[in-house]
Amino acid sequence: MSEINLAVQTAVKQWNQQVLRAAKLLNDLSDQDLEKQVSPGKNRGKYLVGHLIAIHDLMAELLGVGARNYAELSAIYVQNPDGAILPEPTISELRIIWQDVHQRLQDVIPILTIADWFSKHEAVVADDFLKDPTRNKYSILLSRTQHLSYHMGQLRLLIN
Amino acid sequence: MSEINLAVQTAVKQWNQQVLRAAKLLNDLSDQDLEKQVSPGKNRGKYLVGHLIAIHDLMAELLGVGARNYAELSAIYVQNPDGAILPEPTISELRIIWQDVHQRLQDVIPILTIADWFSKHEAVVADDFLKDPTRNKYSILLSRTQHLSYHMGQLRLLIN
Numbered sequence: 001m002s003e004i005n006l007a008v009q010t011a012v013k014q015w016n017q018q019v020l021r022a023a024k025l026l027n028d029l030s031d032q033d034l035e036k037q038v039s040p041g042k043n044r045g046k047y048l049v050g051h052l053i054a055i056h057d058l059m060a061e062l063l064g065v066g067a068r069n070y071a072e073l074s075a076i077y078v079q080n081p082d083g084a085i086l087p088e089p090t091i092s093e094l095r096i097i098w099q100d101v102h103q104r105l106q107d108v109i110p111i112l113t114i115a116d117w118f119s120k121h122e123a124v125v126a127d128d129f130l131k132d133p134t135r136n137k138y139s140i141l142l143s144r145t146q147h148l149s150y151h152m153g154q155l156r157l158l159i160n
Numbered sequence: 161m162s163e164i165n166l167a168v169q170t171a172v173k174q175w176n177q178q179v180l181r182a183a184k185l186l187n188d189l190s191d192q193d194l195e196k197q198v199s200p201g202k203n204r205g206k207y208l209v210g211h212l213i214a215i216h217d218l219m220a221e222l223l224g225v226g227a228r229n230y231a232e233l234s235a236i237y238v239q240n241p242d243g244a245i246l247p248e249p250t251i252s253e254l255r256i257i258w259q260d261v262h263q264r265l266q267d268v269i270p271i272l273t274i275a276d277w278f279s280k281h282e283a284v285v286a287d288d289f290l291k292d293p294t295r296n297k298y299s300i301l302l303s304r305t306q307h308l309s310y311h312m313g314q315l316r317l318l319i320n
Contacts, residue, residue, distance in 0.1 A: 001293055003278045007167035010299045014306065039199035039317040118163045133161055139170045142302065146174065149306040153313035157199040 004114055011138065012109060015145045019102055022052070022152055026098065029158055031091040038154040043082045045158050048151045049094050050077035055147060057101045062121045062140050065108045070097055112137065164274055171298065172269055175305045179262055182212070182312055186258065189318055191251040198314040203242045205318050208311045209254050210237035215307060217261045222281045222300050225268045230257055272297065 001009070026034075026049065034045035043051075054073040061068045076085040089097070117138040120129035129135050161169070186194075186209065194205035203211075214233040221228045236245040249257070277298040280289035289295050 003274060004164045004167065006278055006293060006296065007164065007171075007298060010294045010296070010302060011167075013294060014299070014302055018306065042317055114163060118166055133166060134170045134173060136166065136170070138167060139174070142170060142174055142305075145302075146178065146306055146309040149310040150313035153310035154317065157202050157314065157317075 008114060008117055008138070011141050011145070015109070015141055016106075018145055018148050018152070019106075022148060022155075023098075023102070025152060025155055025159070026095065029155070033158045034091050036158055038157045043154070045155055046088075046091055046094065047077060047082040048155055049091070049098065050088065052148060052151055053094060053098055053101055054078045055144065056105060059140060059144050060101070060104055060108065062123055063105075063108065063112065063137050064116070064119075064122050065104070069104075070101070073097075109141075117141070168274060168277055168298070171301050171305070175269070175301055176266075178305055178308045178312070179266075182308060182315075183258075183262070185312060185315055185319075186255065189315070193318045194251050196318055198317045203314070205315055206248075206251055206254065207237060207242040208315055209251070209258065210248065212308060212311055213254060213258055213261050214238045215304065216265060219300060219304050220261070220264055220268065222283055223265075223268065223272065223297050224276070224279075224282050225264070229264075230261070233257075269301075277301070 029045060034049060037044050038048070050073055053070065054077045057068040057070045057073065060066070073089075076088050118133075118136045120126065120135060121137045121140050124135040189205060194209060197204050198208070210233055213230065214237045217228040217230045217233065220226070233249075236248050278293075278296045280286065280295060281297045281300050284295040
């Protein structure tokens with residue numbers, strides 16, 4: 001296999017692994033667990049779940065797949081701190097949206113070609129991309145995998 | 161720039177960013193902060209710092225740079241849970257070792273060639289690598305960046 005195919009395959013594999021681990025972690029956490037703060041005075045598990053959904057919904061858009069489906073979650077779980085915006089979805093609703101957003105990514109990611117991965121992501125204008133070609137879809141995949149790990153480290157603390 | 165150079169440059173950039181953020185976070189946390197558990201009943205900040213050092217010390221070895229320098233930290237911070245092995249280094253000592261381990265990686269990573277990154281990492285035998293060529297040094301870089309993010313999400317909780 002060529003080096004560039006290995007690079008893409010490795011990054012996709014690590015993304016898939018983290019998404020699988022996250023699904024397992026959410027499955028192990030009850031709705032009651034997710035209502036708790038990950039540490040006293042910090043974000044609730046539910047907020048972090050909503051946050052990851054909103055970021056991954058936007059990720060589909062950055063990968064060029066089409067518009068995000070749950071833009072309203074950004075106000076609640078990205079642009080504002082925990083508890084600022086009400087009403088919010090129930091945890092049951094978030095679990096369903098989680099599956100929908102990640103299924104969409106799972107359907108789309110295998111279709112992207114090497115040329116797609118190294119083309120500009122959708123939030124950067126062409127001129128800026130010419131100056132900095134690392135602002136590509138591949139960098140979105142790597143940084144979102146990292147971001148997911150960051151918050152999984154926090155959600156993991158809700159397991160007794 | 162070729163796609164493979166972009167893939168390596170993007171991954172190295174994200175590793176460097178996370179290491180820089182981690183250094184800033186440790187700088188913002190006092191020794192007293194690091195003695196605290198990240199959440200009640202969970203690992204102390206100090207344990208996580210020791211854990212990251214031990215894993216990154218071994219990372220240098222997996223990247224083919226030579227033997228790790230702080231093998232004794234693995235028993236304390238990797239093979240055993242928090243509090244199991246005593247005595248342990250002081251936080252001041254861990255801060256110095258942190259710098260040493262990351263300086264070594266920073267010196268070495270820019271020297272690795274594309275061929276190096278996609279060669280087998282040092283903990284996999286040649287036969288297994290032939291069967292699964294994703295077990296290369298590049299995958300170590302990606303997975304260690306993720307692992308660092310995971311524990312930074314936890315250490316971040318010690319900031320008030």
